[in-house]
Amino acid sequence: MRRLWRPAIDKVVPYPVGKPLEILAAEAGLPSLVRLSANEHPLGPSPRVIRAIADEARQVHLYPDGDASRLRAALATRLAVLPEQIIFGNGADELLALLAWAAFEPGDEVVVPHPSFEPYATVVAIAGADLSPSPLAGYDTDLDDMLRRVSERTKAVILCSPHNPTGTIVRRRALGAFLRALGPEPPLIVLDEAYRDFSDDPDAPDGVALLPSAPTLLVMRTFSKIAGLAGARVGYAVAGAEVIDRMNRVRAPYNLNRLGQVAALAALEDVEYWQATRRLVIEERERLARELARRGYPAPPSQANFLLVKVGAGADTIRDRLYRAGILVRDGQALGFPGHLRISVGAREANERLLRTLDAQR
Numbered sequence: 001m002r003r004l005w006r007p008a009i010d011k012v013v014p015y016p017v018g019k020p021l022e023i024l025a026a027e028a029g030l031p032s033l034v035r036l037s038a039n040e041h042p043l044g045p046s047p048r049v050i051r052a053i054a055d056e057a058r059q060v061h062l063y064p065d066g067d068a069s070r071l072r073a074a075l076a077t078r079l080a081v082l083p084e085q086i087i088f089g090n091g092a093d094e095l096l097a098l099l100a101w102a103a104f105e106p107g108d109e110v111v112v113p114h115p116s117f118e119p120y121a122t123v124v125a126i127a128g129a130d131l132s133p134s135p136l137a138g139y140d141t142d143l144d145d146m147l148r149r150v151s152e153r154t155k156a157v158i159l160c161s162p163h164n165p166t167g168t169i170v171r172r173r174a175l176g177a178f179l180r181a182l183g184p185e186p187p188l189i190v191l192d193e194a195y196r197d198f199s200d201d202p203d204a205p206d207g208v209a210l211l212p213s214a215p216t217l218l219v220m221r222t223f224s225k226i227a228g229l230a231g232a233r234v235g236y237a238v239a240g241a242e243v244i245d246r247m248n249r250v251r252a253p254y255n256l257n258r259l260g261q262v263a264a265l266a267a268l269e270d271v272e273y274w275q276a277t278r279r280l281v282i283e284e285r286e287r288l289a290r291e292l293a294r295r296g297y298p299a300p301p302s303q304a305n306f307l308l309v310k311v312g313a314g315a316d317t318i319r320d321r322l323y324r325a326g327i328l329v330r331d332g333q334a335l336g337f338p339g340h341l342r343i344s345v346g347a348r349e350a351n352e353r354l355l356r357t358l359d360a361q362r
C-alpha cells in the first residue's frame with residue numbers, strides 16, 4: 001500500500017480554534033457575546049490602523065512587499081536592532097512553524113514548560129522531534145528543571161514569559177543565569193514574549209536586550225495582543241542575523257499580507273494608543289484580580305492581559321453560566337489547569353459585567 005502521509009502527523013491534534021463569535025452568539029440566542037477567552041484587545045485596533053487598512057484596500061490586487069521593508073525599518077528603529085535581525089510571520093504562530101521547519105528533526109528534543117501554549121508541542125510533533133515537557137512549579141516556569149532536561153539531543157528550549165496560561169514571568173536574573181548555564185554551545189532558545197507589552201514588573205526580562213549576549217536566542221512577539229491585530233496576523237521574531245537567515249529560507253515569500261503590513265506600521269506609529277492600551281490593561285488587570293480574589297477566586301500574579309483564575313470544582317458550572325450571560329471564558333481544564341478559568345482582561349464595562357454575573361450566580 002502506498003504510504004501518503006508522514007507518520008508523525010498521526011499524533012498531531014488540530015488546534016481547537018472554536019467557532020466564530022457570530023455563530024456562537026446565534027447559538028446562544030444572544031445579539032452579541034463578549035469574548036474573554038482568547039486574550040484579544042479590549043477595545044479593538046486604533047483608528048489610525050483602520051484608516052491605513054481602508055487606504056491599502058485599493059491595492060490588494062498587488063502582491064505585498066515580501067520584505068515588509070517599511071514595517072521592518074520602523075520596528076528595527078523602535079527596538080534598536082538591525083533590520084536583518086527581524087523576521088515577520090503570519091502571526092507569531094507561523095514563526096514557530098518556520099523555526100521547526102528550519103531546525104527540528106526526528107531525534108531532536110525540545111524542552112518546553114508544561115502546561116504551556118499548545119502550538120509549541122504541535123510544531124515539535126509535526127517535525128517528528130521529541131518533546132521534553134518540564135512541569136511548572138505551581139504556576140511558575142521551573143528553570144532548574146528545564147536546565148536538567150537539556151542534553152546533547154536538545155535542539156531548542158522554549159520559554160514563555162509572561163506565560164500562557166498562567167500569566168507569570170521568568171525573572172530577569174534567573175533567566176540570565178539559565179542562559180549562562182547552557183554553556184558555550186547552547187541549543188536554540190525561544191523566548192515567547194507575546195504578552196510582554198502588558199508587563200509592568202521591573203524584574204521582567206527584555207528578550208531583545210539579551211540578544212547581544214545570546215546568539216541562539218529568538219525572541220517572539222506579536223501585534224495580535226497589544227495592537228489589537230489578531231485578525232490581521234502579524235507576528236515577529238528578533239534574533240541574531242544567522243538565526244533569522246535560516247528561518248527566512250523556509251518562509252513563503254509573501255507570508256505577510258498588504259493589509260497586515262500597513263496595519264502593523266500604523267499601530268507602531270500610534271504610540272499613544274499603544275501606551276493607552278497598556279495602561280488600560282494593567283489597571284483593569286489589577287482591579288479584576290483584586291475583585292475576583294475578594295470573591296474567593298484567586299489568580300497567580302499576572303503580567304499578561306489575562307488571569308488564570310482558581311474557581312475550584314464548580315468551574316464548568318460557572319463557565320456555562322457566564323456563557324449563557326453572553327461572556328466567554330476559557331476552560332482551564334483544557335489548558336492543563338482543572339478548577340481554573342482563564343479570563344482575558346476586558347474593557348471596564350466587560351469586566352464589570354463579568355463580576356456582576358458572578359455575583360448573581362452566588
Ligand SMILES: Cc1ncc(COP(=O)(O)O)c(C=O)c1O
Pocket residue numbers: 039090091092093094117160163164192194221222223224230233234235
Ligand atoms: C504565548 C503565545 N504565543 C504566541 C501566540 C500567537 O500569537 P499570534 O496571534 O501572533 O499568532 C499566542 C496567541 O495567543 C500566545 O498566547
